[in-house]
Amino acid sequence: MTREKLVVIGNGMAGCRAVQEVLKRDPDRYEITIFGAEPRVNYDRIMLSPVLAGEKAFEDIVINDEAWYAQNRITLHTGCTVEGIDLTQRVIQVAGQQAWPYDKLILATGSEPIRLPLPGSDLSGVVTFRDLDDVGAMITASANPDSRAVVIGGGLLGIEAAYGLSKRGMKATVVHLMDVLMERQLDASASFLLTEALAQKGVETVLEAQSEAIEGKDGKVTGLRLKDGRVLPCDLLVMAVGIRPSAGLAKAAGLEVNRGVVVDDGLRTSDPAVFAIGECVEHRGQCYGLVAPIWDMCRTLGEALTAGTGAYEGSALSTRLKVSGVDVFSAGKHLGGEGCEDIVFRDAGRGVYKRIVLEDGKVAGAVLFGDAADGAWYFDLMRSGQPVGDIRETLVFGQAATEGLRGLDPSAAVAAMADTAEVCGCNGVCKGEIVNAITGQGLTTLETVRAVTKASASCGTCTPLVEKLLKLSLGDAFQAQSGPKPVCGCTGHGHDEVRRRIVAEDLRSIPAAMQALEWATPDGCSTCRPALNYYLLCAWPEGYRDDRQSRFINERVHANIQKDGTYSVVPRMWGGVTSAAELRAIADVVDKFAIPTVKCTGGQRIDLLGVKKDDLPAVWSDLNAAGMVSGHAYGKALRTVKTCVGTDWCRFGTQDSTGLGVRLEKFMWGSWTPAKVKLGISGCPRNCSEATCKDIGVICVDSGYEIHVGGAAGLHIRGTEILTKVATEEEAIWTICAVAQSYRETAWYLERIYKWMDRLGIEWIRAQVADPADRKALYDRFAYSQRFYRIDPWAERVAGRDSHEFNPLSRRMEMAPA
Amino acid sequence: MNALVLDPIAWTDVGAVTDVPVRGARRVPTPTGDVAIFRTGDGQVFALVDRCPHKGGPLSNGIVHGHAVACPLHNWSISLATGHPLGADAGKGCAPTVPLQIRDGRIYLGQP
Ligand code: SRM
Ligand SMILES: Cc1cc2nc3c(=O)[nH]c(=O)nc-3n(C[C@H](O)[C@H](O)[C@H](O)COP(=O)(O)OP(=O)(O)OC[C@H]3O[C@@H](n4cnc5c(N)ncnc54)[C@H](O)[C@@H]3O)c2cc1C
Numbered sequence: 001m002t003r004e005k006l007v008v009i010g011n012g013m014a015g016c017r018a019v020q021e022v023l024k025r026d027p028d029r030y031e032i033t034i035f036g037a038e039p040r041v042n043y044d045r046i047m048l049s050p051v052l053a054g055e056k057a058f059e060d061i062v063i064n065d066e067a068w069y070a071q072n073r074i075t076l077h078t079g080c081t082v083e084g085i086d087l088t089q090r091v092i093q094v095a096g097q098q099a100w101p102y103d104k105l106i107l108a109t110g111s112e113p114i115r116l117p118l119p120g121s122d123l124s125g126v127v128t129f130r131d132l133d134d135v136g137a138m139i140t141a142s143a144n145p146d147s148r149a150v151v152i153g154g155g156l157l158g159i160e161a162a163y164g165l166s167k168r169g170m171k172a173t174v175v176h177l178m179d180v181l182m183e184r185q186l187d188a189s190a191s192f193l194l195t196e197a198l199a200q201k202g203v204e205t206v207l208e209a210q211s212e213a214i215e216g217k218d219g220k221v222t223g224l225r226l227k228d229g230r231v232l233p234c235d236l237l238v239m240a241v242g243i244r245p246s247a248g249l250a251k252a253a254g255l256e257v258n259r260g261v262v263v264d265d266g267l268r269t270s271d272p273a274v275f276a277i278g279e280c281v282e283h284r285g286q287c288y289g290l291v292a293p294i295w296d297m298c299r300t301l302g303e304a305l306t307a308g309t310g311a312y313e314g315s316a317l318s319t320r321l322k323v324s325g326v327d328v329f330s331a332g333k334h335l336g337g338e339g340c341e342d343i344v345f346r347d348a349g350r351g352v353y354k355r356i357v358l359e360d361g362k363v364a365g366a367v368l369f370g371d372a373a374d375g376a377w378y379f380d381l382m383r384s385g386q387p388v389g390d391i392r393e394t395l396v397f398g399q400a401a402t403e404g405l406r407g408l409d410p411s412a413a414v415a416a417m418a419d420t421a422e423v424c425g426c427n428g429v430c431k432g433e434i435v436n437a438i439t440g441q442g443l444t445t446l447e448t449v450r451a452v453t454k455a456s457a458s459c460g461t462c463t464p465l466v467e468k469l470l471k472l473s474l475g476d477a478f479q480a481q482s483g484p485k486p487v488c489g490c491t492g493h494g495h496d497e498v499r500r501r502i503v504a505e506d507l508r509s510i511p512a513a514m515q516a517l518e519w520a521t522p523d524g525c526s527t528c529r530p531a532l533n534y535y536l537l538c539a540w541p542e543g544y545r546d547d548r549q550s551r552f553i554n555e556r557v558h559a560n561i562q563k564d565g566t567y568s569v570v571p572r573m574w575g576g577v578t579s580a581a582e583l584r585a586i587a588d589v590v591d592k593f594a595i596p597t598v599k600c601t602g603g604q605r606i607d608l609l610g611v612k613k614d615d616l617p618a619v620w621s622d623l624n625a626a627g628m629v630s631g632h633a634y635g636k637a638l639r640t641v642k643t644c645v646g647t648d649w650c651r652f653g654t655q656d657s658t659g660l661g662v663r664l665e666k667f668m669w670g671s672w673t674p675a676k677v678k679l680g681i682s683g684c685p686r687n688c689s690e691a692t693c694k695d696i697g698v699i700c701v702d703s704g705y706e707i708h709v710g711g712a713a714g715l716h717i718r719g720t721e722i723l724t725k726v727a728t729e730e731e732a733i734w735t736i737c738a739v740a741q742s743y744r745e746t747a748w749y750l751e752r753i754y755k756w757m758d759r760l761g762i763e764w765i766r767a768q769v770a771d772p773a774d775r776k777a778l779y780d781r782f783a784y785s786q787r788f789y790r791i792d793p794w795a796e797r798v799a800g801r802d803s804h805e806f807n808p809l810s811r812r813m814e815m816a817p818a
Numbered sequence: 819m820n821a822l823v824l825d826p827i828a829w830t831d832v833g834a835v836t837d838v839p840v841r842g843a844r845r846v847p848t849p850t851g852d853v854a855i856f857r858t859g860d861g862q863v864f865a866l867v868d869r870c871p872h873k874g875g876p877l878s879n880g881i882v883h884g885h886a887v888a889c890p891l892h893n894w895s896i897s898l899a900t901g902h903p904l905g906a907d908a909g910k911g912c913a914p915t916v917p918l919q920i921r922d923g924r925i926y927l928g929q930p
């Protein structure tokens with residue numbers, strides 16, 4: 001009996017697996033022929049990364065050797081590209097051969113790597129990463145001493161390429177368009193950790209980099225030029241920017257093709273005798289780039305070609321990165337979204353970050369970094385769609401921690417936990433230790449349990465469990481306690497702890513702080529981000545890169561937003577003193593930009609209200625030209641220094657209060673503070689500049705200067721308290737700057753000076769500045785920070801910085817469509 | 819082959835994804851008012867009419883966190899995916915979403 005002719009185009013992962021699935025079910029049904037363009041037997045493509053890294057040899061990754069083809073009576077044509085399909089004659093065309101007939105045809109042509117059409121992309125040394133020949137080319141290039149590689153594309157493939165090349169001794173750099181590595185699998189937090197882990201392995205990353213051209217000499221690549229002008233020198237350039245389904249052959253034959261070859265749930269193309277599987281396929285609008293869906297497709301196709309049944313319904317996806325020692329797993333809706341909740345766990349000590357995304361009480365996705373052992377478990381939970389409400393509390397700790405408790409009510413579950421069960425993953429504390437500490441040492445509060453056992457002292461995620469253990473051990477005697485008020489819902493840490501650890505652990509960016517402090521959300525919220533930004537800026541004046549997106553709009557655009565979305569502009573008027581030239585310039589600006597309101601503020605200066613956002617840089621430019629700078633009326637910063645006329649004119653004046661105010665303002669302006677800071681300097685106790693209700697005030701007297709702190713006249717009315725009295729203007733300035741610096745370093749974000757004083761006490765503040773050496777040290781730190789911050793932000797914006805804040809993205813939709 | 823299907827929405831290319839700061843926003847003026855385009859920390863892009871359902875605050879000026887924006891005027895938190903207020907202010911109106919497509923790193927807006 002003649003067997004039906006089954007022809008497969010593509011000797012890759014999908015083609016061979018499909019044949020295996022058919023043989024498994026009905027070994028004698030078909031006469032099978034496989035055509036493969038690559039000159040070799042079927043191998044495991046995903047293991048090319050370890051081959052490149054030198055961790056495996058080609059022989060290790062062969063899936064089916066020649067003997068397999070022979071045993072199963074399969075005719076294999078290697079190095080043989082199929083060039084055409086005649087659907088009516090049911091034959092395929094191969095160069096230099098007769099037309100080859102089929103009864104059933106399987107397309108498994110995979111995909112092609114995308115080559116960016118950059119100038120210079122045809123230079124020698126520019127390669128992609130798809131098959132063994134590419135790997136060979138890369139290994140050859142890496143053999144030259146001191147050679148460098150640039151990989152365009154920070155996805156899975158690009159990172160594995162760079163890691164492999166770096167292991168082969170090349171200096172490798174990954175250049176990525178986005179600001180997140182593997183953005184289709186990871187979130188910003190995991191990407192941050194990955195960047196660090198790669199750096200430790202010698203792979204550098206350049207994010208948000210747009211490639212412009214490939215540079216070369218004598219036909220060989222020498223570097224990659226970026227849009228911003230940077231040139232990254234290299235001897236090898238790998239493009240790993242994505243793949244495109246190889247559907248050209250199918251399209252030319254007249255099969256229905258969109259992005260990929262369109263197939264139905266039976267994996268049949270628009271021609272009933274032709275099937276397609278693998279990366280060349282588009283199924284229900286989806287193209288895949290991973291092997292798991294391919295295995296699913298091949299199983300269905302095996303059914304279809306033998307029993308005539310089976311349907312493929314799409315696949316859920318999960319990814320693991322194959323870089324030794326870097327454990328990364330991602331699946332499903334890893335970024336969350338509308339209606340989703342995140343459970344985040346961070347263990348700074350072990351460099352672990354886990355984010356489990358829940359939707360409707362079920363696992364909808366996961367990102368794991370540093371410890372991906374439970375990846376498969378989360379993936380199972382996700383695919384099975386089982387509700388996880390009852391295991392929610394322990395879910396993030398993984399399968400082992402959860403299984404023991406499943407199905408039990410929470411307190412019974414805690415009672416049922418083994419003494420050896422781990423409660424606090426961060427510090428490795430188990431139930432027995434905690435219970436022993438509670439009963440043995442008579443502990444009654446969460447705080448003391450934390451202090452004694454360290455349980456729940458790090459990320460705080462296990463706090464509810466520890467509280468349950470307290471309750472279990474103490475019964476009604478236990479009342480839930482609270483520690484210091486956390487910064488916000490994203491963390492269990494209070495402000496002091498955050499500030500202390502930023503300095504102690506040398507944390508220098510928001511992602512670094514969030515990881516080390518085990519933040520419970522992926523990128524914080526509008527409460528904690530501005531606070532972290534301030535704490536970092538205060539701790540590292542010289543190097544910290546301000547995070548604009550963590551600032552309230554007023555501080556981002558250096559003006560105050562008004563109820564109608566326009567802005568107000570308040571230039572500095574040093575000590576409340578102005579001149580004809582300044583007033584004239586203000587008047588001109590008002591006319592030129594048709595500014596609707598000009599008003600004297602309660603802070604001795606002039607407010608221009610109702611300025612359009614787009615006009616801000618031009619308004620500032622004109623004010624700058626007349627010598628005026630930003631008044632920071634918008635900032636958690638030094639605001640006004642109100643003065644009275646003092647000895648210059650007043651018959652009661654005892655000191656030069658105006659002059660001191662101007663000196664102070666000129667020295668202190670531009671400094672960022674936890675909340676706004678206002679100063680008042682009065683020339684005598686009549687106090688015409690209201691110094692005794694300012695954050696810091698000075699009352700001049702015959703014998704010197706009384707320094708006052710902690711006043712307010714806003715939501716609360718508070719008179720100041722006298723801090724100290726000094727004899728000279730110099731000492732007054734040192735003391736005021738020292739107090740300001742002490743406030744900058746110890747207050748909580750948004751805590752005004754009077755609240756800071758309520759919390760720590762006037763005696764404490766006095767003690768900070770009493771010793772001249774301490775006072776000098778504080779003053780010096782203030783002065784040092786001012787070297788970086790006494791800069792007019794308006795002038796910077798006029799010069800073009802952050803211009804995107806002021807210009808619309810596009811004006812192309814301004815007109816109504818024709 | 820597929821019949822040519824006309825897309826009923828007119829799409830306008832308003833710029834590159836990378837022109838919008840991460841965890842930030844840009845605005846696009848239209849005859850019916852501004853549209854705010856947001857880019858989140860995880861690289862997703864959203865478009866809403868640039869008017870807070872509370873008192874019309876320009877959402878493009880807010881702080882973007884997760885998939886939400888904090889309105890610059892009174893700090894309501896607005897979902898970027900739906901335009902609905904979140905948390906305590908849920909159910910109080912919404913900032914309409916605007917059709918948006920990303921193709922080859924460019925942002926295309928439909929008429930709001
Ligand atoms: C413009 C001005 C009113 C005026 O027309 O005179 C003003 C306007 C605003 N004040 Fe004020 N305050 C102004 C002087 C004051 C004063 C008087 C003073 O500085 O001597 C006080 C009382 C003194 C004090 O600060 O204790 C004052 C206490 C407040 C408070 C309450 C602060 C508190 O901690 O109790 C707020 C609310 C806040 O900051 O959270 C506030 C907030 C505001 C805001 C920023 C409201 C806001 O968040 O949008 C207003 C911004 C308007 C704008 O766009 O310019 N403003 N505000 C004054 C600008 C002074 C300047 O030159 O910079
Ligand atoms: C370096 C690397 C690492 C990867 N790592 C992972 C991973 O960790 N996890 C994961 O899930 N996936 C990974 N992948 C993706 C995975 O390898 C692919 O999804 C899978 O190989 C696709 O199988 P396929 O059969 O559709 O295509 P392929 O395996 O590419 O097979 C297609 C074959 O068809 C041949 N062909 C094409 N056109 C013709 C023609 N006209 N005539 C004859 N032959 C033709 C090609 O030469 C090729 O050999 C990785 C890929 C690469 C390159």
Ligand code: SF4
């Ligand atoms: S008193 Fe109230 S209304 Fe007047 S400027 Fe200050 S914050 Fe605005």
Ligand code: FES
Binds near residue numbers: 870871875890891
């Ligand atoms: S206008 Fe947006 S919160 Fe009030």
